[in-house]
Amino acid sequence: MIDSEDKRPEPESLLAIAKKGETATRVGNLYPKKEISAVSLLIYVMSAIGVIIVSLLGFIFRDILGQVNLLFLMIIPVVLIATFWGRGPSILAAILSVMIFDFLFVKPYFTFDVSEVGYFSSYLLFIMFAYVISNFVSDLYHKVQQFEQNETRNTTLYELSKDLVTARSIDQVLNLMIRHAGQIFPCDMAIYLPENGQVSLKASTDRIKINPKELGIATWVWLNGEPAGEGTDKLPEAWAYYLPMKTTDTVKGVVGFHFDDPEQILTPENKSALDMIALLGTLAIERIGGKE
Numbered sequence: 001m002i003d004s005e006d007k008r009p010e011p012e013s014l015l016a017i018a019k020k021g022e023t024a025t026r027v028g029n030l031y032p033k034k035e036i037s038a039v040s041l042l043i044y045v046m047s048a049i050g051v052i053i054v055s056l057l058g059f060i061f062r063d064i065l066g067q068v069n070l071l072f073l074m075i076i077p078v079v080l081i082a083t084f085w086g087r088g089p090s091i092l093a094a095i096l097s098v099m100i101f102d103f104l105f106v107k108p109y110f111t112f113d114v115s116e117v118g119y120f121s122s123y124l125l126f127i128m129f130a131y132v133i134s135n136f137v138s139d140l141y142h143k144v145q146q147f148e149q150n151e152t153r154n155t156t157l158y159e160l161s162k163d164l165v166t167a168r169s170i171d172q173v174l175n176l177m178i179r180h181a182g183q184i185f186p187c188d189m190a191i192y193l194p195e196n197g198q199v200s201l202k203a204s205t206d207r208i209k210i211n212p213k214e215l216g217i218a219t220w221v222w223l224n225g226e227p228a229g230e231g232t233d234k235l236p237e238a239w240a241y242y243l244p245m246k247t248t249d250t251v252k253g254v255v256g257f258h259f260d261d262p263e264q265i266l267t268p269e270n271k272s273a274l275d276m277i278a279l280l281g282t283l284a285i286e287r288i289g290g291k292e
Contacts, residue, residue: 047089048096050077055100062105070105071122075130082134083141090137094130098123153273156183160277164284173284174203177255181277185257185265190240191281192218193253208258209239218242218254225251230258231266241266243274245282252282252289 054077058070065073074097082090102112106119160180167173174191181189182205190204192215199222201210217235221228221242229238240256255278259265 043085043089044092047077047081047085047093050081051093051096051100055097055104059104067105071101071126074101075126075133078130079133079137082130082137086141087134087138090130090134091127094127094134097130098126150269153184156180157273157276157280161280164280167284167288170285170288171203173281173288177277177281178203178205181257181274184273184277185259185270187265188240188258190218190256191245191253192222192256193285194222194251199254202253208256214239214256218256221254222251229256230262231271241274243278245278245285247282247286252285255281 051074054073058065058073062070078090078093078097081093099112102119102123103110157180160176163176163180164173167176170193177191178189181187188205188207190208190210191202192199193202194200199215199218201215204210217228217238217240220235221244225244225246226234227241227243228234229240229242230236231241240258241262242254242256244251245253245255257274
């Protein structure tokens, strides 16, 4: 039960207290700078190779196809790359396609000189067309992914609600929450419940960090009944995103989520799903607690 405002510790003071007893060392930053990975570089290299292969095919059949058909042929890898690998690689493919088309199929051949000024406008239109297509395809692909994720999320939340109705112990409730949350989000998770006037860890995944600092933040969330941690303006340097498990007037516990990529996961829509997981668990704990 949250008693009064004057008993609520301030985030800064609580964090200072927690840091005094902190024993675990944190590796790296909470929000690491995004770097170009080897996989991203490989995608760009494969995009360039794809354009080169199509260009060689066009060069072999140039007498049969003609310039107009060759230009359409060069668009094919750009569209495919935009569909499967996104905007950046498709823009690279478009620029490379223009350069190869000029080098192989425009007189004088095997140079980047252009005999007719009109080709420049054609090249610009080609790149603009590729950019528009890549944007359209990327947005469509993103919306399809969102739709699939929403469907998976809603199905999993429904299954969680059904399983919690039949749960007979609080331990079973906590395990169901962790299992179903992991089906929606790749995350580490910890659930704290009050015991003897303080919160203590009752269930968690293997990689979860438990130290005085994180326990202090979970305690603050329990006392104040408000979210805190990464992705919020309350104690954002925390290792996890903490939610109160509360009914209208009582906080039953705290659930913490840690994501490898919090900026991508902690969107308003995904936060609503996390809120629902916490609420379903709270209702189940309240039901079982009332029986006990």
